[in-house]
Amino acid sequence: MATEARASGGYLDILRAPHAARLLAGTLVGRLPNGTGPVAITVFTRAEGGSYSLAGGLIAAYGLATAVGQPLLGRAVDLKGQPRVQLPAAVVSALGMAALAVTGVGNLLLAYAAVLVAGLFTPPLEGGLRALWPSVLGREDRVHRAYALDAVAQEVMFTVGPLLLTLLVSLWSPAAALLVINLLGVLGALSVVLSKPSRAWRSAPREAHWLGALRSPGLLALLASFFFVGLALGSITVAAVAYADDRGHEAVYGWLMAALGLGALVGGVAYGARQWAGAPERRLRVLVLLLALGYLPLLLVPGPAAMTALTAFAGVFLAPAIACAFLVIDRHAPAGTVTEAFSWLVTTFGVGAALGSAVSGPAVELFGTPAGFAVAGIGGFVAFLVLLGTGRVLGPDSAPRSRHAAGGVVADPGRGGARAENIPHSSENDRNGAAEPGFSSGLQA
Helix, strand or coil: CEEECCHHHCHHHHHHCCCHHHHHHHHHHHCHHHHCHHHHHHHHHHHCCCCHHHHHHHHHHHHHHHHHHHHHHHHHHHHHCCHHHHHHHHHHHHHHHHHHHHHCCCCHHHHHHHHHHHHHCCCCHHHHHHHHHHHHHCCHHHHHHHHHHHHHHHHHHHHHHHHHHHHHHHHCCHHHHHHHHHHHHHHHHHHHHCCHHHHHCCCCCCCCCCCHHHHCHHHHHHHHHHHHHHHHHHHHHHHHHHHHHHHCCCHHHHHHHHHHHHHHHHHHHHHHCEEECCCHHHHHHHHHHHHHHHHHHHHHCCCHHHHHHHHHHHHCCHHHHHHHHHHHHHHHCCCCCHHHHHHHHHHHHHHHHHHHHHHHHHHHHHHCHHHHHHHHHHHHHHHHHHHHHCCCCCCHHHCCCCCCCECCEEEECCCCEEEECCCCCCHHHCCCCCCCCCCCCCCCC
């Protein structure tokens, strides 16, 4: 059951907290290169005379490298702190894209090497911000609302980013746009790591284990579920293109994607504006079920106006589900692995979306446009069934809370700042138990 949040506990309360607005803005600007990456690579490749196939290959390489790099860099952040990882990674990633802008796509080896470097070193700013919220906001209810605000802001970024890229291309050139976007990304990361919370943040002591965050059964269950949520979302993008082609109006695709983002935006705002009671694990199951049910009306493929409305409804539960998922991760990630755990969800979601796009294409060609939307519905229901079938490891009783909220740093409410909590290094700090015998490597994992 939900109760209305007090006015003082709304989004403005979060943004007025010391450092909060700066961290949110810096993270969003720092993520612009990744948020606009596929569009920027496509526009640049076509401007250089490359084919759509080449653009697709470069985007796939960039996405794969990002998927590999995010959890690895997230683990490095947990071990070394944010400034020592986030900023150098942002600089190297920007240099990769700069190399692509300077050398072009004439030399395929250099082009692929450039996007691989850019993707592999994409800084895990998204996971890093969510690790910082507990030390910045203090109260648990404010942290929950910040996760929702973050999901809403992400939708805005994915809408505004491509528009900014288009503006830069029209003012200068695709190469200049690529350089400017990545320079902005470095400045955003710089703003984050120079902030007091980022400099003061330290991960909780962690138990050495070669699997790191992945040793948590609850986290594995969540990742499996959101792989299929990503698959559902990825399939919609392809099915929407097919729908626009069927109607003979390319602009319809833009309407559908904008409606999907608007629905997520509205859903995220509504979710974060309320204070929710009860275990987030149970709430997540309901949200994912509603998300899956929202995809079913798309199978009707009505006229453009009705289809746009249905697509907006299909997006309503996406941002709330993502926000709730990050809360569940905070409860189930082994101590000292919170940034890595957040990054794993980003990676898994992205890989699922890529597979959804790959599966939806043949489905549309074989069975028509409704089949593409059917893939989304199937993905949503499989995600729900995974959560339903893993209740034993992904339940409220399987995630006893420790003294530290996330990342081992708690807020000092009297001072409004972060202070490191010295927690004894023992298995009692691991919310999922000690490492299994035979799996501890004896090294920091």
